[in-house]
Amino acid sequence: MKLLVTGGAGFIGSNFILYWLKKYPQDKIINLDKLTYAGNLENLKSIEKNPNYEFVQGDICNPQLVNQLTEKTDIIVHFAAESHVDRSILDPAPFIKTNIEGTYVLLESALKNKIKRFHHVSTDEVFGALELNSEEKFNDATPYNPHSPYSASKASSDHLVRAYFDTYELPMTISNCSNNFGPLQFPEKLIPLAITNLIEGKKVPVYGDGLYVRDWLYVEDHCRAIDLILQKGKVGKTYLVGGLTEDIANLDIIKKILKIMGKDEMQIEYVKDRPGHDRRYAVDWSRINKELGWKPEHNFDEYLRITVDWYKNNQEWWKRIKTGEYQKYYEKQYSK
Ligand code: NAD
Ligand code: TYD
Secondary structure (H helix, E strand, O other): OEEEEEOOOOHHHHHHHHHHHHHOOOOEEEEEEOOOOOOOHHHHHHHOOOOOEEEEEOOOOOHHHHHHHHOOOOEEEEOOOOOOHHHHHHOOHHHHHHHHHHHHHHHHHHHHOOOOEEEEEEEHHHHOOEOOOOOOOEOOOOOOOOOOHHHHHHHHHHHHHHHHHHHHOOOEEEEEEOEEEOOOOOOOOHHHHHHHHHHOOOOEEEEOOOOOEEOEEEHHHHHHHHHHHHHHOOOOOEEEEOOOOOOEEHHHHHHHHHHHOOOOHHHEEEEOOOOOOOOEOOEOOHHHHHHHOOOOOOOHHHHHHHHHHHHHHOHHHHHHHOOOHHHHHHHHHHOO
16 A cells, blocks of 8 residues: 655654554555654654655645655545644644645645545644533534634635545545644644643743643544544544543643642743633544544553653754744743
8 A cells, every 4th residue: 555644744644654654564655744843854763764665855735746646646644734723823824825725736636646545634623612611522513613723724624625525526534633642742732842841941831721621632542543544434424533531621731740740830830821712622532433443542641641751751852843943933922
């Protein structure tokens, strides 16, 4: 099998490539990644000489390049995106370009080259926010109601992917997954930002009252869900993928990290809230469980500890990232 993975130098994409080549060493993977600030080839150092792996630096918005690569491909697994909500609030333009136009370019090429499967990696954020303390979860029937430029651009891409199935019968699947955590996550997202700030002796910025709720999934569980969808998923279907956490507030996650790292709550710094901040996400993943037998296998507390250890043991990886452009972003984002 030949896979074209887009965005494979990012957090989930690189975890996915490492997972896939370990499980299916005979398969061939081309990784198309623009290497934006979020792309990092160090994530894939262990496989860079693997003859079944090829890296191509390029933009998914480039139809010629995408077409050249798609010609050689059976399956596209599409991760490439601008992925950080706060950056989408500061500057939506690259989100519209990559997440919407880039997905369109890939869809056109997939159709032209009669690709066997187009898997689109999306997010639970397209559904908008749930009420705090409600029992409600996102499910297949939840209408789209995105609030940030990031989630609106991902929602648009989901609609485009579905339109290519309904209109042109492109064999596609979509997964809408909750917040991932684990090794190789860029330290702008809550968990790696908190861990690396604490290692550096800095405080952890908590937005608003800190009582925002996300549904958390260890990244390897997400990779396994995509694997199962590719193997056994029904073409044209969307699968919701979520974790084992039961309404855990951001503040409680930070307190867990502080405890693991032997720090006190004086290290929490309340900062100004994110505009349009979605209050609560929760994912009902019962359909993928019933239909494909998937369930999360990594316990949150145990894998949070493992994630803390990974950032402690891989300081060179993130210290290089937390310079230059990152510093400028951090100052802009967190200045009062
Ligand atoms: P990331 O920001 O860590 O990585 C994105 C990758 O895409 C980077 O390597 C970047 O260089 C590449 N990229 C960006 N623009 C590109 C372009 N125009 N052409 C080619 N490559 C480009 O993101 P992530 O957290 O790994 O997320 C991957 C996907 O999973 C995204 O589509 C995201 O919406 C989705 N998702 C993420 C989460 C999460 O918690 N991180 C949860 C659910 C879904
Ligand atoms: P984030 O990791 O950016 O993921 P998303 O916005 O895609 O869910 O944020 C997770 C939660 O943590 C979200 O409610 C925003 C909050 N948050 C903070 O409180 N402080 C921070 O510095 C960051 C980055 C996020």
